Every structure is written in C-alpha cells, then in structure tokens.
Amino acid sequence: MNSSVKIGHVLGVPVRIHWTVPLLLVLFGYGLGGQTLPAWLPGASTVAYALAGSVGSLLLLGSLLAHEAAHAVTARKKGIPVHNVTLWALGGMTEMGRPGSAGVALMVAFSGPLTSLVLGGIALGAGAWLHALTGSSLPTAVSVWLGWTNLILGVFNLLPAAPLDGGRVVQAVMWWRTGDRDRAERAAARGGQVLGMLLIAAGWISVLRGALGGLWLAVIGLFVVIVANAERQRARLATAVRGVRAADVMSSPVETCPDWLTVEHGVEDVAMKARHSALPLLDFAGQPSGIVDLSQLAKVPGPHRGRLRVRDVATPLSKCTTCAPDDLMDGVLEKLRPSSGMRILVRDDDHLVGIITARDFSRLVQRQALRSAGSG
Secondary structure, three states, rough: OOEEEEEEEEEEEEEEEOOOHHHHHHHHHHHHHHHHHHHHHHOOOOOHHHHHHHHHHHHHHHHHHHHHHHHHHHHHHHHEEEEEEEEEEEEEEEEOOOOHHHHHHHHHHHHHHHHHHHHHHHHHHHHHHHHHHHHHHHHHHHHHHHHHHHHHHHHOOOOOOOOHHHEEEHHHHHHHOHHHHHHHHHHHHHHHHHHHHHHHHHHHHHOOOOOOOHHHHHHHHHHHHHHHHHHHHHHHHHHHHOOOEEEHHOOOOOOOOOOOOEHHHHHHHHHHHEEEEEEEEEEOOEEEEEEEEEHHHHHHHHHOOOOHHHHHHEEEHOOOEEEEOOOHHHHHHHHHOOOHHHOOEEOOOOOOEEEEHHHHHHHHHHHHHHHHHHHO
C-alpha cells in the first residue's frame, strides 16, 4: 500500500504502518477516553480518562497486528510467500501469494478471526479478574472494552464476503466442493460487492439520522466494494491466463532506457519519445537492471536531474517480477511482486525479450470474453 513506512518485522514478516494509523489511534483513543469510559465510570479525572483511552487504543492496534500476523505466519508455514503486513485506518492487510489448496486457504483465512476471538476472550477474562481484585476501575473497563471490540472484530471479519476473512472461508469451501477455484473467487467477490453496498447505504442512513459514526461505516463499505471489484477482476484474469505462455501475452519489441543516463538525458532523449508509461532499464552489458515509471522521473526536481542517474529513481531488478518466454502465466501471476505492479519483464537468459503490462492483461481478458461469447 502506498504512503506507508516499514517499522520492522513480526515473526519474520515485514510490517508497515500507513499514515492513517495515527488517525485510528486518535479516534479510538478519543472515543474511549472521552465518551465510553466517562459513561461507564463517571468521576475520574480528565487525565485518567485520556491515559486509559490512549492505552486502550494502543492495545487495539496490537490486536489488529496480531490478527494480520496470524494470517501471515499461517501462510508462511504452509509455503505461501508473504510480502508484508500493512496496518491502516480500517484495520490491516496482508499481501501474500495464492494458497495452493482449499484446505490451506481455509486455514489461512480462519486464523485471523480465530486470533481476534481468542484475544477477546482473554481480555474479557482479564477484565473479570481485575474486577474481582479491584472492583470497578479504569483498567477493568479498558479490558472489557478491548475484549468486546476484539469479539466484534472477529465476528465482523467472518461475514461471508471477500475481502473479509469470512469471504475467504466461503471461497475455500466452494473451491473444495466444486474444484473450481476461479468460480469460488468470483462468488466471494460478488458477495463482497453486495456487502459493501449495504454498508455504504447503512452508513449514509445513519449520517442522515444524525449519527456521524455512520460515515466510518460508509468508508468501510467503500473499501470493501473497491477490493471486491479488484478481486473479481483478478479471478477473471486467472481464468484468462490459464495455459497461456508469457510469449503469447508480452509486448515486443520493447522500448528501453540505458540506466546510466542522467535523469535529465533520460527524460529528454528517451521518456519524451516513449509510447508507454514505463521503461525497462538496460545496463552497460545490455542486460535488464530494473524498470522506471515516467511518473518517477517526473518527481525528480529540476536541479537534481543533471546529477541523479535513471537507475537511482527506478525499481531495481531485484524487486521486479520476471519470467521466461515459455513460462505459463498461471505461475507468473502467483509470484507477481506488489512493488512491480502489473508489469512483468520477460527474459531469455539475461536478455530482455518483452514486457507484460496491465494493457496486455486487459487485452487477454477481452480475448477470453470474446471466445466465451462465441462458444455460448
């Protein structure tokens, strides 16, 4: 996810924080310390409420991280590559490869909600224990709030619609029963589209009735719709590429740019004449060394363009998705790296022979649609 920064690793999985996370902490901290706790336990000082609200919001953030880490750790144990975990204002996202079987998909999907439900039970148990020791107190109330919030998070994520974990569970079960992975993915994505629209409608109805919290519900619904649409497109793409070789999809010949050029010369001599929005880079030996977006070049300030090389602002080859001409696209999509987007460099040994872009994928899906319409 863009606009996020890496903060470390959890059990070997890179963890990133989106800039909206501080917003999440402020909103939950204010809601807990400024509204919930004063209503449950009136009479404490403003400082005590603020401190308890801050602690509660940080514990909730830790719970969200544990939820996503459960997905990531389970996936890695089953041999699925995990790229990173990103926390943001609406929860978290775990970027990983596709499971190889329905059973593995089910385990990965259910691990997150199970973690949230377990944490909810532990927090409620801690709240009961604190109440027995100290009676009604702010730590007790924070524990109870954290427990119920985790239980709600776990149950909500089990709703049967992608990208929620419940949608992944339904998808895994359908895959196991029908043997058709793509059909299961499309069904889960359609469920996500319907759920997202219902959340948006419920959110706006709440706002019209004076409950501003409904706006948050509408934002969640919009996110669900966007991701569900993307997953439906991905399922269609997976169907279209089945049995297709990279050489049958790639664009060739390829416009390239020498990576040793300064940004100034790269813009004037190559980018200004390019027909595509991205250019593969070649080193002195004529071997591919990365890829640069024209937008990356455009961001370089004028005074620095004569000093920086094109390779300094490009995505290096180590972070690009590459394949051979005879590789099947099913497998290529499995190893698609988030950092490279929908661009794949096709190499024959150490020589660049083509590039596959979103436009090539779109053309392939269109051809598949024409073929399906003709056979129907």
